[in-house]
Amino acid sequence: MASPKKKLQGLVAATITPMTEHGEINFSVIGRYVDYLVEEQGVKNVFVNGTTGEGLSLSISERCRVAEEWVTEGRNKLDQIVIHVGALSLKESQELAQHAAEIGADGIAVIAPFFLKPWNKVRAEELLDGIQDKIPSFQGLKFSDTDLLDFGQCVDQNRQQQFAFLFGVDEKIFVSDQQLLSALVMGATGAVGSTYNYLGKKTKQMLEAFERKDFSSALNHQFCIQRFINFVVKLGFGVSQTKAIMTLVSGIPMGPPRLPLQKASREFTDKAEAKLKSLDFLSCTDLKDGNMDACS
Secondary structure: OOOOOOOOOOEEEEOOEEEEEOOOEHHHHHHHHHHHHHHHHOOOOOEEEOOOOOHHHHHHHHHHHHHHHHHHHOOOOOOOOEOOOOOOHHHHHHHHHHHHHHHHOOOEEOOOOOOOOOOOOOOOHHOOOHHHHHHHOOEEEOOOOOHHHHHHHHHHHHHHHHHEEOOOOOOOOOHHHHHHHHHHHHHEEEEEEHHHHHHHHHEEEEEHHHHOOHHHHHHHHHHHOOOOOHHHHHHHHHHHHHHHHHHHOOOOOOOOOOOOOOOOOOOHHHHHHHHHHHHHOOOOOOOOOOOOOOOO
């Protein structure tokens, strides 16, 4: 990540890319999306064009325009806007990074090319060894694995560097949101996740309990979040279903995913709605334009 205004910490919403029914990006709702995150969920950091945002299903020009819209609409509202610039082509990744700097993003994040890749696995603590000599503006990492031993060693060996250690496991079907409390104990300074778009307020309650050392309350919040995630994972949970839930909860039309992903089924949406209500995740004031029944 490039050098931001201040250390990135706390919750970071992995943003969804809203689309029309015809698969074109719906730029018109991004301003409303920013306001919703800030005012309703209390989340002021975003991670744009990542897995949840279908970044690799977008063209380079589309990724640039999405980044521009978030920077424009988020100005003076969001604390940190991080643009994901990873691509299969290093040249394209460099172009996206340059563009992010030019539009005033607070930082960039990058995943290495993942089709043609080295055969050997590099552990996180090995990657960080001497990294600021190579990248002076390096600020931290998003740890996308469930190996908490590797994560803990990474934190332990780099404590003095004051890096941001963000926990987030997109490719593991949103496991990060279930393991966040464990990662905090291991030294995570924050987390990137898709559910923070609509469960940010609930997850912040867990963070606040952890900070005041009320571990019993923090654990209860983590278990409650797990109940929902475990439920939807069994139904089949991914980017498509995340878009459906965000539309349901926020009232902002996120639209369908871009092909080859398929739209979430009505059955999934109905079951997810019932589960959210049964867990009391949403109050009457959270329900948007008739998407959910009134509270009893």
